Amino acid sequence: MDHVRTLECTLCGETYDPEQVVYTCSNHPGVRGILEVRYDYDVVRDRFDEPLDGNIPDQWKYRAFLPVDADAEPVTLQEGGTDLYDAPRLGDELGVHVRVKDDGRNPTGVLKDRATSVSVTKAAHAGRDVVTCASTGNAAASLAGYAARGGLDCRIFVPGDAPEEKLAQPLVYGADVLAVDGSYDEAYDLSMAVTEAFGWYNRNAAVNPFQVEGKRTVGHELAEQTRGDVPDWLVFSMGDGCTIYGGWKGFREFHDLGFVDELPKMLGVQAEGASAVHDAFHDHDSTDEVASTLADSIAVGRPLNTVKAVKALHESGGTSVLVSDEAILRAEKTLGSTEGIYAEPAGATPVAGIRKARSEGIIDADESVLAVVTGYGLKDTKSAIQAAASAVEIAPEIDEVTRRYDPAE
Numbered sequence: 031m032d033h034v035r036t037l038e039c040t041l042c043g044e045t046y047d048p049e050q051v052v053y054t055c056s057n058h059p060g061v062r063g064i065l066e067v068r069y070d071y072d073v074v075r076d077r078f079d080e081p082l083d084g085n086i087p088d089q090w091k092y093r094a095f096l097p098v099d100a101d102a103e104p105v106t107l108q109e110g111g112t113d114l115y116d117a118p119r120l121g122d123e124l125g126v127h128v129r130v131k132d133d134g135r136n137p138t139g140v141l142k143d144r145a146t147s148v149s150v151t152k153a154a155h156a157g158r159d160v161v162t163c164a165s166t167g168n169a170a171a172s173l174a175g176y177a178a179r180g181g182l183d184c185r186i187f188v189p190g191d192a193p194e195e196k197l198a199q200p201l202v203y204g205a206d207v208l209a210v211d212g213s214y215d216e217a218y219d220l221s222m223a224v225t226e227a228f229g230w231y232n233r234n235a236a237v238n239p240f241q242v243e244g245k246r247t248v249g250h251e252l253a254e255q256t257r258g259d260v261p262d263w264l265v266f267s268m269g270d271g272c273t274i275y276g277g278w279k280g281f282r283e284f285h286d287l288g289f290v291d292e293l294p295k296m297l298g299v300q301a302e303g304a305s306a307v308h309d310a311f312h313d314h315d316s317t318d319e320v321a322s323t324l325a326d327s328i329a330v331g332r333p334l335n336t337v338k339a340v341k342a343l344h345e346s347g348g349t350s351v352l353v354s355d356e357a358i359l360r361a362e363k364t365l366g367s368t369e370g371i372y373a374e375p376a377g378a379t380p381v382a383g384i385r386k387a388r389s390e391g392i393i394d395a396d397e398s399v400l401a402v403v404t405g406y407g408l409k410d411t412k413s414a415i416q417a418a419a420s421a422v423e424i425a426p427e428i429d430e431v432t433r434r435y436d437p438a439e
Contacts, residue, residue, distance in 0.1 A: 033073040034097045037065040037239055040337045048097065051156055053225075053237040061222060061334055065239040067097055075287055082254050082289055086111040089144050089247040095283065096148055097243050102155040105180035107137035109147050110247055114255045114400075119368035124384050127398045129261065131252060132371055134406030138175045138199060140168040140327075141248060141273060141404040145235060148244035150176040153231035159183060163233040164221035166214050166326040167196025168405055170207065173233050174200035185230065187217040193326060193410045213320060215332050235272040236334030242276045248402065249280020253290045262397040263387075264294035267379035267404060268307045268350065269328030271339025274298050277402065278342035294400070296348035297392070298339060299383025301355060304329050307339045308350040324355045324413055327376035327405055349392060353382040359417040361385065362407070372407030372414075 037046040039055035041063055046052050048067065055063025078094035089110025090096075098104070112135045121128040133141035150173070153161050160183045163173050170186040177184035184205035188197065189212060200207050210217040218234065225232040235241040252264065264281070266274040274296060284290050300308045301323035309315070321331040333339070343350060353361075361381035365371050373381075380401040387393040407414050424430040 031097060031099055033070050033077065033094070035068045035070050038068050039063045040066050051158075051231065053232060053239070061237050064236065064334060064337060066338070067239050067243050069095075071283075071287065082257060084255055086251055086254065089147070089244070089251070092247050092250045095247070095250065095280075097240050098148065098151055099155060102151055104147065105150040105154055105176055106147050107143065107175065107179055109136050109143040110251060112136065112251070114252075115369065115371070117369045120365060120381070123364055123368055124381070125388055125395055126384065126393055128384065129398070129400045130365075130369065130371060130403060131248070131255075131400065132403045133248060134371075134373055134377055134403050138172045139406035139409055140172055141245065141402070142169050142172045142235070143176070144247050145241040145244035145272075145276075146172040146176045146233060148240050149231075149233045149238055150180050150182065152240055153182060154180050156231065158229075158231035160185060160228070160230040161233055162186065162221055162224060162230040164188070164214065164218040165192075166329060167192045168327050168409065169233065169235065170205070171196055171199035171203070174203035174205035177205065178203045185224075187221045189214045189217050193412065195411055196409055213331065214329060215319065236270050242272050242279070242335070242338065245273055245276030246280030246283070249277040249282070250284060252277065252400065252402075253281045253284035256400070257290055259398075260290060260292040261294050261400040263297050263348070263393055263399045265297040265299065265380040265383055265399060265401045267325070267328050267376050267383070268298040268300045268339055269304065269330040269376070270333045271307050271335035273404060275335060275338035275342045278346055282345070293346060296342050296346040297380075297383060297387060298343055298348070298350035299379050299386075300350065300352055301325050301328060301358065301379065302352045303355070304331065305352050306331065306333050307336050308352055310336045311340045311343050311350050323358075324416075325358050325375035325379055326410070327374065328379065351383050351386045351390070351392070353379060353386050357382040357386065359413065362414065362417040365403070366407070366418075371403060373403045374405040374407050374409040375413050377403040377405040377407070
């Protein structure tokens with residue numbers, strides 16, 4: 031990995047060998063010392079010779095940017111390469127020009143597949159037989175699917191209230207799913223303890239420095255797909271903070287290398303019941319570490335990548351907003367009924383954030399916006415039913431239909 035210079039602590043600047051399996055900086059208690067992957071971009075630029083023509087078969091088009099050895103065989107399910115849609119009816123609803131990138135189309139239905147492909151590739155190349163993580167559901171499904179693809183054992187820790195639909199996936203993929211009687215943060219702490227005790231390879235996005243690096247391919251794709259028409263605003267939901275930072279880092283890299291001429295401002299959107307990143311960015315006091323939101327994918331009470339997420343917002347000249355669970359459900363229905371895009375609550379949260387930002391004057395009517403949907407709607411059908419109207423019961427008679435739809439009746 032001669033294109034990877036070092037792993038650098040985001041708090042103190044201590045550096046570590048990127049060839050080692052290391053998660054956080056030892057100079058700080060617990061897992062506070064999050065690491066950043068630093069690259070030699072001269073080497074990256076020399077190796078990246080792909081045409082920026084919008085044809086993106088999968089994220090491995092950007093292999094020159096990914097922190098994997100040259101001889102490492104990727105563990106892949108053709109993740110990435112997701113479509114970018116114009117969304118005129120959604121734009122009419124929100125009062126601004128909108129495009130949508132639907133990363134719910136990834137192999138296990140979530141943007142996290144980008145990161146998981148990289149981390150499972152790293153685990154396999156390092157000779158690790160067992161991979162693990164804590165998850166509210168999406169990372170569990172993603173890791174289980176890629177572990178199966180790579181022939182690795184998978185052991186996952188989830189909070190007891192994780193949606194059943196999300197637990198079905200990792201179980202079908204053959205993972206051991208351990209439902210912890212507690213919150214996501216307690217499941218997370220347990221996953222870190224077993225990593226230390228048993229030496230399993232940990233995929234947790236907050237502490238595995240290579241997870242963000244996989245996620246940043248969504249930024250590479252967005253930069254390539256919007257060349258010549260970069261949006262004014264790029265909108266992500268925020269839980270732990272990894273995804274918005276990955277998207278920003280990838281887009282910024284393409285700008286710094288001269289592949290695109292402009293950069294978007296980042297808008298981060300959090301649920302009111304899980305607002306720690308938003309609070310940190312706006313210098314608000316935040317003492318409640320228990321997340322409470324139906325958008326389980328962003329229900330993180332103690333985000334560990336706050337530093338990186340806040341950095342993305344500051345560097346881009348962007349900001350963040352909070353939205354209610356009711357607004358998230360409304361956004362899920364609006365996105366589906368206007369554009370036919372079926373998102374889980376966290377995936378629809380950017381739409382709720384755009385509506386909020388328009389109402390507060392953060393986004394102007396003459397600006398352009400790009401929302402990234404991070405997860406597919408079948409991940410959480412209970413919330414989808416809550417967001418939409420119930421089915422109408424009728425008798426098996428044509429008169430019932432006539433009375434309902436024939437304006438002459």
